[in-house]
Amino acid sequence: MEKIMILLWLSAMCIAVEGNAYAEPKNLYTACLKCHQSEQVPSSLVYRRYLMRYSTPERIKKAMFSYLKAPEKADSIMPSQFFLKFPMKKKMQMNDMLLKKYIREYIEQFDVKKRLVLP
Amino acid sequence: MQSERRSLLRFLLIYMGSTFLLFSMASWLFYTSTRHHLLDKQREVLKYESQKIESALRELHQSNSAILHYPVSKIGNSAIYDLDKHYIFGTFAHPPQLGARQKHTLSLISKIEPYYLGAAYLLLSKPIDYTPLLALQRNILFFMLLAGGFFAVLGYFLGKLFIAPMRESIKQMNHFIQDTTHELNTPISTILTNIEMIETFGECEQNKDELKRIEIASRTLSRIYDDLTYLNLNHQYHRRIIRLDMAQLIEERMVYFAVMAEVKHLRIKTDVKSGVILEMDRNDAIRLIDNLISNAIKYNKPEGELYVRLTEEYFMVKDGGFGIKKEDLKIIMHRFKRANTSEGGFGIGLDIVNQVVNSYSFVLQITSQLHQGTEVKIQWKK
Incomplete structure (x- = not known):
């Protein structure tokens, strides 16, 4: 009986820890990353393309926000061939505050600065 | 003799002064141009190294690795900056502001486009290698000393050469005065003695005024003789x-x-x-x-x-x-x-x-x- 109780408690703890660990990304994930994943467009690649064009986080934030609010082919960082395979993204209906929050989280998650080290 | 030495000294001063000025200007021009050339050579090395780092950054940008190893240069420190000139990453202990001048350091700022890893500028700095510049300074100084010595000797002999005719004239004049004074001594003494005799014996009373004039003229001559002898013998005179x-x-x-x-x-x-x-x-x-x-x-x-x-x-x-x-x-x-x-x-x-x-x-x-x-x-x- 004791053994069954310990096993049940351990299972409950594992579920709780797992739930906490993915709480924040889960929102970003469901709001943005999930779609990218299903379409097989790696978010890290998208971020690098943003980085390559806009250089600073501030400029990226502005560019992403305006694009998500009113997606246009001309404003996209993806090459024109990309749209032959993928449809044009729909306008984001999310509230601005939340959208800005997710953009910030997105940049933080994929930021290369944290990953740079001296050999 | 003193004026001759003074003239020679003046000539040497002007000659050496103008030569020194000319050589200094030429040396300065040569030093400046060679210094530029030497620094340009060091800049070329920086430029080459900068291209290597840029290429490594491109590779790093495409890497999916969780850890990105920043390319380290062997010749100096480097850093990358974003479009707003904010520091991203680098090898500097204290990252400098982009564009800030550093003493004794050669820096190169290269623009990177597209912005791999968000880097819009690459700063590459290395300490200036003063060894060739010091060698150049030593060579110039050695050349200046050598040229200075040569032109000093040349100037001395040239000066002597220019003064030679003047010295010869003075020598001839001195000889002439010496000979003349020697030849004048006897007749003047004779005239003066005879005038004294005439005055003593009073045999020429009616020509007293004429006699006085002869005496004055003779005394003047005698005094000139004494002066000239004094000048000529001044240095040997005991x-x-x-x-x-x-x-x-x-x-x-x-x-x-x-x-x-x-x-x-x-x-x-x-x-x-x-x-x-x-x-x-x-x-x-x-x-x-x-x-x-x-x-x-x-x-x-x-x-x-x-x-x-x-x-x-x-x-x-x-x-x-x-x-x-x-x-x-x-x-x-x-x-x-x-x-x-x-x-x-x-x-x-x-x-x-x-x-x-x-x-x-x-x-x-x-x-x-x-x-x-x-x-x-x-x-x-x-």
Whole structure:
């Protein structure tokens, strides 16, 4: 009986820890990353393309926000061939505050600065 | 001899000065251009290294690795900056502001486009390698010293070469004066002795005035002879310093010049203190007194005043003659310089006075007012 109780408690703890660990990304994930994943467009690649064009986080934030609010082919960082395979993204209906929050989280998650080290 | 050395020194100074200036300018131009060239060579290395880092950044941008190893340069420090010139990453201990100048460091800022890893600028710095610059400075200094030595020797010989004709002329003139004075001595002595004999025996009473003129002319000649001999033998002449009664000597010389003064009808005033004893050579004293008194007679106005004074402190001769211009007062003591050419002479009188004054460390003072007269004072003690 004791053994069954310990096993049940351990299972409950594992579920709780797992739930906490993915709480924040889960929102970003469901709001943005999930779609990218299903379409097989790696978010890290998208971020690098943003980085390559806009250089600073501030400029990226502005560019992403305006694009998500009113997606246009001309404003996209993806090459024109990309749209032959993928449809044009729909306008984001999310509230601005939340959208800005997710953009910030997105940049933080994929930021290369944290990953740079001296050999 | 002294003026010759002075001329040579002046020539050398001007020659060496201008040569040094010219070489300095040439060396400076050469140094500047070579320095630029050497620094450009070091910049080229930076540029090449910068391209290597840029290429490594591109590879890193495409990497999916969780850890990105920043490309480290072997020659110096590097850093990447975003479009707003904010520091992203680098190898500097204290990341510098982009564009800030660093001492003794060679920096290169390259623009990166597209912005791999968000980097818009790449800064690459390395310490300046001063070794070739120091070697260049050493070479230039060595060359300057070598050239300076060569041109100094060349200048010395050139100067000697230029002065040679002048020296030859002076030598010839000295020989001429020496020979002339030697040849003049005997006839002058003969004339003076014979005049004295005629005066003593009084055989020529009706030609007394003519005889006086001959005597004056002969004495003038005799004095010129003495002056020239003094100048010629000045350096070889052995002085016999004795205790000299200056009052007695001045009285003697006044008698000697009495005939000359009489012809000009000068009013002679003397204030000679007896018992003034100086330790000096008799010939030096005679040259000093004679030249001052003869000048005072020569440049006096007819019926002018001649005032001679001797005290324990000084000897003074004052005339009421033409006077000397203010600007001429500074050069009047130089040999062959004459303030007034209306009377005969060589311009050696005051030069002799000056030489005697310097030899005994006396002090010579000349004050003069144009058309009023001149006062020459020699102070025995400073």
